[in-house]
Amino acid sequence: MITLDENARLAIDNARALSVTMIDQGWGTIHVSSADCEIFLTRGDGRIDPLLPAPVAAAVAAVAAPAPVAVLLAVEVTAPHVATVVSLAAVGAVVQAGQTVATLRVLDETSEIAAPVDGTVDSHGALTGELAEYGTRLVTLRR
Amino acid sequence: MALRRLFVANRGEIALRIVRAAQALNIETVVAVSEADKDSAAARLADRSVVLGPASAAKSYLDPRLVVHAARETGCDGLHPGYGFLSERAILPTLCAQNGIAFVGPEPDVIDSLGDKIRARGMARAAGVPLVPGCDGVATAADARREGDRLGYPVLLKAAAGGGGRGMVIAHNGDDAEAGFHRASAEAVAAFGDGTLFMERFVPQARHVEVQLMGDGKGNVIHFGERDCSVQRRYQKLIEEAPCAAMPDHLRKQLHASAVALAASVNYRNAGTCEFLFDVKRQEFYFIEVNARIQVEHPVSEMIAGFDLVQEQLRIAGGAGLKLTQDQVRLSGHAIECRINAEDTARDFMPSPGRITRWSPPSGEGIRLDSHMSEGAMIPPFYDSMIGKLIVHAATRDAAIDKLDAALAEFHVEGIATTIGLHREIINHPDFRANRIHTRWLEQVLLPARKELAA
Numbered sequence: 036m037i038t039l040d041e042n043a044r045l046a047i048d049n050a051r052a053l054s055v056t057m058i059d060q061g062w063g064t065i066h067v068s069s070a071d072c073e074i075f076l077t078r079g080d081g082r083i084d085p086l087l088p089a090p091v092a093a094a095v096a097a098v099a100a101p102a103p104v105a106v107l108l109a110v111e112v113t114a115p116h117v118a119t120v121v122s123l124a125a126v127g128a129v130v131q132a133g134q135t136v137a138t139l140r141v142l143d144e145t146s147e148i149a150a151p152v153d154g155t156v157d158s159h160g161a162l163t164g165e166l167a168e169y170g171t172r173l174v175t176l177r178r
Numbered sequence: 179m180a181l182r183r184l185f186v187a188n189r190g191e192i193a194l195r196i197v198r199a200a201q202a203l204n205i206e207t208v209v210a211v212s213e214a215d216k217d218s219a220a221a222r223l224a225d226r227s228v229v230l231g232p233a234s235a236a237k238s239y240l241d242p243r244l245v246v247h248a249a250r251e252t253g254c255d256g257l258h259p260g261y262g263f264l265s266e267r268a269i270l271p272t273l274c275a276q277n278g279i280a281f282v283g284p285e286p287d288v289i290d291s292l293g294d295k296i297r298a299r300g301m302a303r304a305a306g307v308p309l310v311p312g313c314d315g316v317a318t319a320a321d322a323r324r325e326g327d328r329l330g331y332p333v334l335l336k337a338a339a340g341g342g343g344r345g346m347v348i349a350h351n352g353d354d355a356e357a358g359f360h361r362a363s364a365e366a367v368a369a370f371g372d373g374t375l376f377m378e379r380f381v382p383q384a385r386h387v388e389v390q391l392m393g394d395g396k397g398n399v400i401h402f403g404e405r406d407c408s409v410q411r412r413y414q415k416l417i418e419e420a421p422c423a424a425m426p427d428h429l430r431k432q433l434h435a436s437a438v439a440l441a442a443s444v445n446y447r448n449a450g451t452c453e454f455l456f457d458v459k460r461q462e463f464y465f466i467e468v469n470a471r472i473q474v475e476h477p478v479s480e481m482i483a484g485f486d487l488v489q490e491q492l493r494i495a496g497g498a499g500l501k502l503t504q505d506q507v508r509l510s511g512h513a514i515e516c517r518i519n520a521e522d523t524a525r526d527f528m529p530s531p532g533r534i535t536r537w538s539p540p541s542g543e544g545i546r547l548d549s550h551m552s553e554g555a556m557i558p559p560f561y562d563s564m565i566g567k568l569i570v571h572a573a574t575r576d577a578a579i580d581k582l583d584a585a586l587a588e589f590h591v592e593g594i595a596t597t598i599g600l601h602r603e604i605i606n607h608p609d610f611r612a613n614r615i616h617t618r619w620l621e622q623v624l625l626p627a628r629k630e631l632a633a
Contacts, residue, residue: 116231116241117248141247142277166251168229169213169238 108178110152111160112136114167121145122163123174128156130176137161137173154178180496181205181256181280185249186220187270188260189239191566192472193220194550196258199488208252210245212238214558219550228252233560239263246273256495258282258488262562265471266293282495283448284470285395291444292468296338296376302465305443307436310455310464312378319356322377326355329379335359337366338374343413345369348380383616385456386410387422387463389437390479392490394500395447401434402479402487403509408615409604411527416597416620417604418475419514420482423575424458424613433463440468449476449491458616474517474567477548481513481571512578514605515569516586518549520557522595524632531559535593540585544571557594565596575613579605603628 118139160172214233221227231238259265271281337345345366347358393399406422437452549566
């Protein structure tokens with residue numbers, strides 16, 4: 036027989052509460068945050084997980100008709116957190132996936148933002164030297 | 179020099195409360211928000227809001243570098259941390275100081291010292307503040323057994339860096355103490371990154387009493403009376419009142435003097451709370467800890483003092499001395515606060531996030547509601563479930579309870595589950611009316627009876 040103390044019972048109660056929430060309230064997502072530990076559950080494909088970096092918006096810019104269909108894909112690269120924009124890849128620059136398209140600064144530390152896909156820098160969504168909030172479009176890449 | 183532009187590094191009702199206090203002093207405000215709080219009431223009321231990061235608190239409200247960077251780049255000369263989140267992390271005032279921003283709170287070294295419960299006990303001892311009989315360092319399971327045997331069971335094993343009941347275990351005998359040592363230490367490492375433990379004699383049926391303090395860092399510390407926060411569930415306060423009607427005057431004076439002495443010993447700056455256990459049976463009080471920030475329950479002290487503590491925080495952070503002397507603090511009447519949480523009490527207090535479809539709060543003389551909610555507002559699932567605090571003030575405790583009962587009856591919220599109904603049950607219980615409560619009363623008396631009725 037296992038004897039549970041109050042803390043163990045608390046942990047089990049919390050786990051049970053989560054399960055009941057999932058089942059009874061039909062939640063597709065549950066985000067649990069405790070100290071430095073965070074858990075995100077979803078029944079879907081997880082693409083709306085707030086713990087993941089901001090989604091890269093992909094948009095069909097134009098569709099020509101009739102066939103053959105020509106598709107131009109624009110990909111927005113956004114700020115993953117609030118930061119000051121140090122530099123942006125020049126408009127017209129051709130970049131490969133993984134290549135830096137923006138440099139951001141938080142206090143005295145800089146970080147580089149990589150292009151998620153191959154493409155050409157089509158436009159800027161922020162100005163160098165300015166504060167970019169989370170989700171601010173930094174550059175748009177044309178594939 | 180008075181603050182000119184304030185960065186509010188928090189969310190919910192306290193962010194709104196701080197913005198309003200700043201506006202009353204003609205201070206501009208910039209509110210930090212996560213993606214989930216972009217349309218919050220505080221963001222709408224402030225002069226500007228800045229989206230720090232995604233909904234995840236770890237990537238927004240809990241990242242001190244993002245917070246201070248946003249404050250600096252928006253030209254803020256002051257930063258208010260509110261409560262929770264980074265409010266008691268010394269890294270925040272440290273970064274503020276490095277970036278020319280006045281932190282609305284104590285110095286980083288004071289936060290560090292008081293945040294370490296073993297060091298805080300040492301400081302309290304040095305200031306002559308009574309402590310629960312215990313020991314400061316428990317390094318091994320064998321130590322736990324030996325100290326438990328010496329103190330007499332039951333004992334509490336507590337995390338030095340802890341709070342909110344995490345890393346805390348009750349041991350009723352030597353075997354419990356050894357097993358509890360491992361569990362409390364592991365829990366403390368997981369929650370706080372520090373497994374250091376200390377031990378105290380467990381005081382059964384104690385009341386939680388705390389003193390509201392304010393210091394200006396210029397050698398002046400005053401108090402605004404005490405609060406009784408004994409209605410708790412899992413170490414979380416649900417109802418707070420001021421004053422503590424169960425405490426006799428001679429003990430109350432000693433309590434206030436102890437709290438002020440401790441704060442004065444570190445030349446405390448800004449708002450703080452000194453927490454005590456009150457052993458009603460023995461008529462003794464013991465130091466628990468100092469919370470180096472404004473607390474959720476500060477409004478009950480404001481109501482009996484007729485004084486805005488958050489505005490005073492901002493004045494002091496701007497370099498001013500205390501506005502009042504102790505003799506000028508006049509405490510009158512009785513105030514009670516209920517924390518209104520979006521929780522389903524019938525389902526083990528399960529959080530109830532969602533959209534509020536009806537929000538009809540009470541109003542009237544002596545009734546105050548601190549809330550960021552409104553009809554149509556969305557409660558995100560990412561943060562704590564408190565949606566507001568209902569506070570009443572009346573001439574006596576009985577009159578305050580009657581007023582609170584009427585206010586709760588008038589308070590209608592739909593679309594989510596709330597704790598409003600539970601609060602009415604608590605305050606109308608004969609034990610609450612007769613003031614025969616303690617920190618375990620809710621869990622040992624009312625909630626089991628409630629469960630039995632529902633079965």
